Every structure is written in C-alpha cells, then in structure tokens.
Amino acid sequence: MTQSGVSQHIKKLEEQLGTPLLLRDGKQFSLSDAGRKLYQEGQQILQALSNVAQHIGDDPAFEGTVRIMSPGSLGLKLYPHLLDLQVYHPQLSVEYRFAPNHDIENGVVSGDADLGFVTRPSDSPLLHCQPIAQEQLLLVTPASVAVPHWQDLCALGFIDHPDGDYHASLLLQPNYPQYKGSKTFTRKGFSNQIGLILEPVSRGLGFTVLPAYAVAAFDKSAQIRTHTLTTPVSETIYYCCRRGEALPRRLTTVLDEARKWL
Structure with missing residues (x-):
C-alpha cells in the first residue's frame, strides 16, 4: 500500500474506535497507548486465525471424539476393544450407545452419531451402508x-x-x-x-x-x-454413515478396529 493509503486506513480505525492510535509530530509518529493495545491484540488475533486454519486442516487418526451407535450384542463385543484402543490413545474419546436399528439410522442421519452398526441395510437415501461381518x-x-x-x-x-x-x-x-x-x-x-x-x-x-x-x-x-x-x-452386520461425506481418519481407525474383532 502507499503511504497515503496506510494513513487513510489508520484514520478510519481511529474514527471507528473513537481514540487516536498514533501520536503525530510532523513527519514523525509513535504509538499511543490505544495503538499499543491494538497492536498486541491484533497479533493474538492473527495467531489465533492461523491456529484455526491449521486445526481445521488437521485430521489425526487417534484424536477426537467418535460417537457410535449399535445394537446391544455388537456393543458388548466391540466396546471393550474400543476402550483398549482409547487406553493406548488417550486423545481419542469413544461415546457408545446401544439402540435398535431404526434409532441408529435416525441418529446417524441427524448427526447425533458419527458411525452406526446395524443388522439390516437401511433404505434411507441419506445413508451409505456396507456389510462388514456376520453374527x-x-x-x-x-x-x-x-x-x-x-x-x-x-x-x-x-x-x-x-x-x-x-x-x-x-x-x-x-x-x-x-x-x-x-x-x-x-x-x-x-x-x-x-x-x-x-x-x-x-x-x-x-x-x-x-x-x-x-x-x-x-x-x-x-x-x-x-x-x-x-x-x-x-x-449380516453393516456399518452406516452419512452418504457423500468422507470419513475422518479417527472413524476409519474405529472401522478398522471393528473389522478386526467382528
């Protein structure tokens, strides 16, 4: 930006905040107390924005919350093994609910569950179901x-x-x-x-x-x-997730564990 452009932006900031940001002395200037505060807080905001961008793009395989629903029999088999996985990876949080097939489908569609295991394939166009095992x-x-x-x-x-x-x-x-x-x-x-x-x-x-x-x-x-x-x-046991959504790596981790034990 040109010097005049910078000066115009600073003037607009001062008008918006209702306080001078610079102490002017001819062609020289220094930051006012308000200017120093704005500079310090601005640095923190820019760093926070940078961290947000980095966090959103991050997709760890063993961190974050995984919300699962399944019939009780499958839960009795799977949940202890998923707890073992969580012991090895404490940044992984497993939330497990037992429910009948219909409630599981509704839970995945509504977003209350990330992953569902059902014993009948769903006819909902909003769900993707794939066979994973037999019981x-x-x-x-x-x-x-x-x-x-x-x-x-x-x-x-x-x-x-x-x-x-x-x-x-x-x-x-x-x-x-x-x-x-x-x-x-x-x-x-x-x-x-x-x-x-x-x-x-x-x-x-x-x-x-x-x-x-x-x-x-x-x-x-x-x-x-x-x-x-x-x-x-x-x-036949099926896993179901919302159609058209790529599975985060933490869900892929849980699916791999389910395939291992089922």
Missing part, C-alpha cells in the same frame, strides 16, 4: 435341555426382547416346521437390557434366541446351553 443367531435354553425338541420349547415358553420376534423368526422358521411366529409360545418374560435377557433363561424360566456376542458376554454360561440347529442362521 450367528443362537437358540439358548436352560442348561438342563440337552436337545431342543419342539415340545420342550413349547413347554418352556419364550423370553422376549426388543428383537425377539425377529430373531426367533429368522432362526426357528427354517428349523421347525411347526413354528408360526413367536406368539406360538407362551411369553414367559421380557427384558430390554441386553445383559439381562439370559437371566430368566439361566433360571429355567424359558428359552430365547439371541446373537452370539450377547450369549458370549453372559457371565453364567454354566447355567445355559446353546444349540447348533440343522440350518444355521447369521445376521
């Missing part, structure tokens, strides 16, 4: 049931859960021709807490169908029995 469904009875004959299941009754009818239909329909829906059985209980669904089964109060990771996490394994049926059934 077997298991028939679980009290330990006293050696072979799950149809009459034994009818006598026991069904321990229901939020996905109980869906899981039972997937596994029992191809294995028991008598099956006509979970209402075929007497409903002996219900729980929406993934860690408690097998508690009544362990006490001989009924049977249920659950994904394998939920069964593996139950701490009273001696009191239940899982059965391999003639036609095994597995659910």
Whole structure:
C-alpha cells in the first residue's frame, strides 16, 4: 500500500474506535497507548486465525471424539476393544450407545452419531451402508435341555426382547416346521437390557434366541446351553454413515478396529 493509503486506513480505525492510535509530530509518529493495545491484540488475533486454519486442516487418526451407535450384542463385543484402543490413545474419546436399528439410522442421519452398526441395510437415501461381518443367531435354553425338541420349547415358553420376534423368526422358521411366529409360545418374560435377557433363561424360566456376542458376554454360561440347529442362521452386520461425506481418519481407525474383532 502507499503511504497515503496506510494513513487513510489508520484514520478510519481511529474514527471507528473513537481514540487516536498514533501520536503525530510532523513527519514523525509513535504509538499511543490505544495503538499499543491494538497492536498486541491484533497479533493474538492473527495467531489465533492461523491456529484455526491449521486445526481445521488437521485430521489425526487417534484424536477426537467418535460417537457410535449399535445394537446391544455388537456393543458388548466391540466396546471393550474400543476402550483398549482409547487406553493406548488417550486423545481419542469413544461415546457408545446401544439402540435398535431404526434409532441408529435416525441418529446417524441427524448427526447425533458419527458411525452406526446395524443388522439390516437401511433404505434411507441419506445413508451409505456396507456389510462388514456376520453374527450367528443362537437358540439358548436352560442348561438342563440337552436337545431342543419342539415340545420342550413349547413347554418352556419364550423370553422376549426388543428383537425377539425377529430373531426367533429368522432362526426357528427354517428349523421347525411347526413354528408360526413367536406368539406360538407362551411369553414367559421380557427384558430390554441386553445383559439381562439370559437371566430368566439361566433360571429355567424359558428359552430365547439371541446373537452370539450377547450369549458370549453372559457371565453364567454354566447355567445355559446353546444349540447348533440343522440350518444355521447369521445376521449380516453393516456399518452406516452419512452418504457423500468422507470419513475422518479417527472413524476409519474405529472401522478398522471393528473389522478386526467382528
């Protein structure tokens, strides 16, 4: 800028702030007290702007918050391993919520979650879903049931859960021709807490169908029995994220960890 241009800008600044920034003495000048304050604060502002630009362009693989939603069974499997990852990388913060498929889809679409794991592909045009693994469904009875004959299941009754009818239909329909829906059985209980669904089964109060990771996490394994049926059934696990958005490296880190353990 020319000297006259600089002088005009300084004059406009003085008018805006209502105070002189320069002490003028002929062709000489020095900074007023207000001028020194403006200079010092201006340096801090410019440095802050530089830091913002650098921070926005930074994409660390092991720093920042990752918000995840998944069905409970997957969460029981994944969350401990993600905590191990966080122990090695303390700048990584993992926020994990258990939820049914529909709530997971809504959470990712709304931005409440960065990444979702679901057991059914979404038909939302706002989501990108990709298969990542398989999880077997298991028939679980009290330990006293050696072979799950149809009459034994009818006598026991069904321990229901939020996905109980869906899981039972997937596994029992191809294995028991008598099956006509979970209402075929007497409903002996219900729980929406993934860690408690097998508690009544362990006490001989009924049977249920659950994904394998939920069964593996139950701490009273001696009191239940899982059965391999003639036609095994597995659910496909998908990860979903907002369509058209590139995943930050910290989310890629979590996805790689999920692939490793699932």
